[in-house]
Amino acid sequence: MSDVLDKPAGSPALKIVGSRPIRPDGADKVTGRAAFGADFNMPGQLVGRVLRSPHAHARIVSIDTRKARALPGVKAVITGADFPDVASEMHDGGESASNLRDLAMNVMARTKALYNGHAVAAVAAVSAAVAEAALALIEVTYEVLPHVIDVEAAMAPDAPVLHPHMFTEGLDAKPTTPSNIAKRNRLGRGDPDQAFAEADVVFEGRYTTQAVHQGYIEPHACVASWAEDGQCEVWSSSQGQFMVRTYCAKVLGLETSSIRVTPAEIGGGFGGKTTVYLEPLALALSRQSGHPVKMVMTRDEVFRATGPTSGAVILVKFGARSDGTIIAADVELKCQAGAFAGSPVGAASMTALACYDIANFSITGWDVVTNSPKVAAYRAPGAPIAAFGVESALDDLAHKLEMDPIALREKNAVRDGVKAAYGPKFTNIGFLETLAAIRDSDHYSAPLGRNQGRGVAAGFWFNVGGESTAAVHVGEDGSVAVVTGSPDIGGSRASMAMMAAETLEIPLDRVRPRIADTASIGFSMLTGGSRTTFATGMAVVQAAEKVVADLKRRAALIWEVAEDQVDWAGGAAHCLDPGKDVGPLTLGDIAAKAATTGGPITAQVSLNAQGAGPGFGVHVCDVEVDPETGHVTVLRYTAAQDVGKAIHPAYVEGQVQGGVAQGVGWALNEEYIFDGEGRMENAGFLDYRVPVASDLPMIDAILVEVANPRHPFGAKGVGEVPIVPPLAAVANAVRGAIGVRMTDLPLSPPKIRAVLDARDG
Amino acid sequence: MARVVLPWDCRQFTGGQTEFDIEADTVRRLISQLDARFPGLGEFLSQKMAVAIDGEIHQDAWSSAIRPASEVYLIPRIGGG
Numbered sequence: 024m025s026d027v028l029d030k031p032a033g034s035p036a037l038k039i040v041g042s043r044p045i046r047p048d049g050a051d052k053v054t055g056r057a058a059f060g061a062d063f064n065m066p067g068q069l070v071g072r073v074l075r076s077p078h079a080h081a082r083i084v085s086i087d088t089r090k091a092r093a094l095p096g097v098k099a100v101i102t103g104a105d106f107p108d109v110a111s112e113m114h115d116g117g118e119s120a121s122n123l124r125d126l127a128m129n130v131m132a133r134t135k136a137l138y139n140g141h142a143v144a145a146v147a148a149v150s151a152a153v154a155e156a157a158l159a160l161i162e163v164t165y166e167v168l169p170h171v172i173d174v175e176a177a178m179a180p181d182a183p184v185l186h187p188h189m190f191t192e193g194l195d196a197k198p199t200t201p202s203n204i205a206k207r208n209r210l211g212r213g214d215p216d217q218a219f220a221e222a223d224v225v226f227e228g229r230y231t232t233q234a235v236h237q238g239y240i241e242p243h244a245c246v247a248s249w250a251e252d253g254q255c256e257v258w259s260s261s262q263g264q265f266m267v268r269t270y271c272a273k274v275l276g277l278e279t280s281s282i283r284v285t286p287a288e289i290g291g292g293f294g295g296k297t298t299v300y301l302e303p304l305a306l307a308l309s310r311q312s313g314h315p316v317k318m319v320m321t322r323d324e325v326f327r328a329t330g331p332t333s334g335a336v337i338l339v340k341f342g343a344r345s346d347g348t349i350i351a352a353d354v355e356l357k358c359q360a361g362a363f364a365g366s367p368v369g370a371a372s373m374t375a376l377a378c379y380d381i382a383n384f385s386i387t388g389w390d391v392v393t394n395s396p397k398v399a400a401y402r403a404p405g406a407p408i409a410a411f412g413v414e415s416a417l418d419d420l421a422h423k424l425e426m427d428p429i430a431l432r433e434k435n436a437v438r439d440g441v442k443a444a445y446g447p448k449f450t451n452i453g454f455l456e457t458l459a460a461i462r463d464s465d466h467y468s469a470p471l472g473r474n475q476g477r478g479v480a481a482g483f484w485f486n487v488g489g490e491s492t493a494a495v496h497v498g499e500d501g502s503v504a505v506v507t508g509s510p511d512i513g514g515s516r517a518s519m520a521m522m523a524a525e526t527l528e529i530p531l532d533r534v535r536p537r538i539a540d541t542a543s544i545g546f547s548m549l550t551g552g553s554r555t556t557f558a559t560g561m562a563v564v565q566a567a568e569k570v571v572a573d574l575k576r577r578a579a580l581i582w583e584v585a586e587d588q589v590d591w592a593g594g595a596a597h598c599l600d601p602g603k604d605v606g607p608l609t610l611g612d613i614a615a616k617a618a619t620t621g622g623p624i625t626a627q628v629s630l631n632a633q634g635a636g637p638g639f640g641v642h643v644c645d646v647e648v649d650p651e652t653g654h655v656t657v658l659r660y661t662a663a664q665d666v667g668k669a670i671h672p673a674y675v676e677g678q679v680q681g682g683v684a685q686g687v688g689w690a691l692n693e694e695y696i697f698d699g700e701g702r703m704e705n706a707g708f709l710d711y712r713v714p715v716a717s718d719l720p721m722i723d724a725i726l727v728e729v730a731n732p733r734h735p736f737g738a739k740g741v742g743e744v745p746i747v748p749p750l751a752a753v754a755n756a757v758r759g760a761i762g763v764r765m766t767d768l769p770l771s772p773p774k775i776r777a778v779l780d781a782r783d784g
Numbered sequence: 785m786a787r788v789v790l791p792w793d794c795r796q797f798t799g800g801q802t803e804f805d806i807e808a809d810t811v812r813r814l815i816s817q818l819d820a821r822f823p824g825l826g827e828f829l830s831q832k833m834a835v836a837i838d839g840e841i842h843q844d845a846w847s848s849a850i851r852p853a854s855e856v857y858l859i860p861r862i863g864g865g
Contacts, residue, residue: 113831113832120831120832120861193792193793208792208793208860209792210791210792211792237865292865293865294864294865295865297863297865369860370860370862370863373859373860373862400863400864400865401865402864402865403864403865404863404864404865445857445859446789446791446836446857446859447836447838447839447840447841447855447857447859448838448839448855449839450838450839450840484864485841485862485864486864487841487843487862487863487864488843489843489844490844551863551864551865552862552863552864552865553864554864631843631844631845633840633841633842633843633845633848634840634841634842635841733840740864742865743864743865
């Protein structure tokens with residue numbers, strides 16, 4: 024194995040970034056060796072199980088655990104009484120702030136159960152059978168309360184109130200009565216009323232979506248151990264080991280230094296693993312029992328007790344001139360937050376009109392608590408919901424104006440120098456290029472058959488940077504370990520290794536990426552917000568650059584020349600001093616002399632990355648509607664996205680394809696269905712229908728590269744934009760196929776059949 | 785002086801005004817000056833807002849530089865999935 028890259032000295036061409044090597048985690052995953060959350064075990068561990076509320080809304084009058092505790096094999100039983108009171112304060116646990124009191128009460132109910140599935144007690148026992156038996160012996164007395172799940176019903180003045188202490192924020196006048204409306208937010212510009220009055224064409228629509236789950240295949244799982252000296256260990260599957268550490272410390276009243284969290288391999292997250300559910304319970308059970316405790320959710324629990332994203336109502340109104348210039352817009356978004364405040368309505372509001380340059384607009388968002396699981400992040404939180412309404416309305420506006428839907432979008436598209444609807448001016452964006460990529464694609468002009476339709480839609484996501492740490496360690500043989508604190512949920516290990524190899528100018532197979540526990544690397548925010556390749560990648564590159572500088576210093580020492588007489592190229596130091604007749608020193612050569620030139624060769628960089636470039640996507644989708652059954656078949660799908668620079672194009676394409684697949688499921692099949700008592704009726708993959716491979720065509724990805732100058736290689740976040748356009752792209756295609764606008768997701772066969780029946784009389 | 789634009793949420797502190805000309809060369813100084821003018825606004829901005837300087841979003845970045853002609857937007861913090 025060579026440690027010298029076959030690259031001419033001084034060449035600026037990229038050798039590794041932009042290529043498609045085999046993923047470093049590939050062999051472990053295809054052989055089953057990769058250890059996911061549920062794969063970890065400890066000697067003497069107990070099995071933890073959770074008792075969950077059967078009611079959507081109930082006061083907990085009493086909990087009697089005596090019979091459960093008396094059952095042989097039961098080692099611990101906990102309820103809300105075993106947790107400290109946590110003050111209501113916002114705390115940043117690794118990406119965006121959460122209310123710690125709400126977080127603690129979501130982990131374990133105190134005086135009220137706020138949704139079907141809310142944890143009310145937990146046990147640890149010597150076996151799953153004993154733990155299950157113990158749950159059945161816990162006697163909970165409930166006072167069942169009226170519940171509300173529909174977002175508009177929850178906003179009504181006579182709705183059952185979930186939190187008597189909640190008063191709506193953001194109103195013009197301070198409210199005097201509690202409400203399920205946690206907050207109103209507003210954005211605006213110009214004079215929409217006047218502009219609507221001057222418009223040649225006005226179109227408005229009302230759109231609705233249901234709560235949908237991220238649908239990660241791996242359920243939440245962890246093992247936790249609380250030692251006699253108060254030191255805690257957690258092994259769990261999450262999007263951020265530091266997030267788990269912080270939240271466990273806050274919920275349990277510990278110092279973060281008392282907890283070490285080791286990240287497991289993660290079997291999907293998509294935003295759903297950006298908070299904690301089991302980890303604090305497992306720690307509390309371990310403290311009480313004196314044994315490690317393992318907890319693994321069932322699929323039923325994942326659906327009932329972890330965060331989906333919001334169901335929503337979206338009202339959209341556009342006013343345009345006859346040439347297609349949109350001069351006015353009004354958007355109102357009402358989003359379910361679940362049991363505690365904090366729906367993604369803020370981001371939904373900010374993204375709703377982000378693709379378009381509109382002089383006069385008003386956007387109003389409502390964050391509404393409901394008796395359903397507290398929502399969690401889901402890829403570009405809120406943006407797909409807003410885009411479903413806005414992009415559906417734009418499609419109808421295009422029909423009304425008799426314009427091509429891409430031409431309408433191009434006429435109104437944001438570009439560099441235009442102010443985003445959420446305020447600042449855009450720079451280095453590629454929305455027009457992305458629209459052009461779809462307009463010029465073979466797909467867009469391909470003929471359609473009977474009962475077939477084509478839809479286009481656009482989408483936007485900010486992308487973020489944030490705090491990351493990376494270390495680069497050079498072994499004595501010149502091989503390199505790249506260590507980060509960022510769990511790999513979408514291929515980031517490959518991109519970290521590639522960026523390090525590119526910077527060090529060594530072959531990729533000499534670099535091994537690792538993800539460290541919370542005691543072994545500096546703080547990193549969780550993997551989310553499409554930030555890891557951008558922010559953690561920046562830390563990796565800077566650490567690798569420090570290593571290169573150190574290698575040059577050491578080579579100068581070996582050659583006894585000034586440091587500025589050493590160049591680094593092709594993975595080796597080259598002496599520029601004409602008086603020295605020496606050959607290059609490779610990384611391995613220098614590493615072998617590390618002890619004599621200053622000790623271990625290593626560098627660590629912690630940073631707070633700024634300047635993440637926003638991403639835009641444009642999708643085109645062809646569907647065929649079966650008039651007999653109402654079933655929709657997605658025939659062809661092409662997604663174009665501005666990705667800045669694709670570090671590993673195959674992974675970027677995979678991100679695009681994955682986002683589209685989830686968006687198609689959201690559009691056609693997925694929804695939380697509740698019975699009259701507020702209990703989820705379809706808490707399993709048989710009845711909650713996510714798309715599988717046979718449901719989807721090959722999804723073609725077109726990568727548009729408008730570089731982000733703030734990243735060493737020009738990268739922008741890529742993981743979230745792809746789920747934004749599909750809801751509307753599919754709905755617009757269905758409209759094309761059946762000639763009728765459907766506004767309520769999912770577009771399931773019974774709904775389509777009903778529309779066809781109405782259409783055909 | 786930099787032109788600073790606050791979002792709707794901040795009207796509760798400013799009595800409705802959302803645009804200001806402020807002399808500050810860093811985000812930290814900008815927040816301090818706004819807090820001095822509208823007590824409580826600084827903490828609100830620190831907890832809930834990101835800063836867009838000439839179109840580039842900065843989050844938790846007190847040392848980020850602001851130029852005299854910069855256009856600065858305070859926007860809600862952004863997370864993601």
